[in-house]
Amino acid sequence: MHTFKVLLVVAASFIGNALANNGDATWFFPGLGSCGIQNTQADFIVALNPNDFGGKAACGRNIRVNFQGRSVNVQVVDLVFTWQINPNGSN
Numbered sequence: 001m002h003t004f005k006v007l008l009v010v011a012a013s014f015i016g017n018a019l020a021n022n023g024d025a026t027w028f029f030p031g032l033g034s035c036g037i038q039n040t041q042a043d044f045i046v047a048l049n050p051n052d053f054g055g056k057a058a059c060g061r062n063i064r065v066n067f068q069g070r071s072v073n074v075q076v077v078d079l080v081f082t083w084q085i086n087p088n089g090s091n
Helices: none
Strands: 002-004 007-010 025-026 043-049 062-067 070-078
Touching: none
Parallel strands: 043 070
Antiparallel strands: 007 062, 062 070
C-alpha cells in the first residue's frame, strides 16, 4: 500500500450536518470490501477509519473529498485501520 499526505476535507452526508476533517489519503486495490460490495479500480470509493465507519453504519453513503480546489464524490465501501495506512507509525 502506498500513502501520501494530503489536506483532506470530507463532507460526511451520513452525519446530517456536513463535517470538515483534515487527514491522510491513500490508494488501495479494491475487491470485496467490509461493506460486502465488490469494487474495481474504476469505481470512486473510499475506506474509512473505524470511528467514522461506525460499525458499517456508513456503508453505501456518499461523501465529498476536496483537494487543491477540486472535489470528487466517493462511496463508502470499506474499513481501513491506521496500521494499514501507516505500518511503521511514522508520517
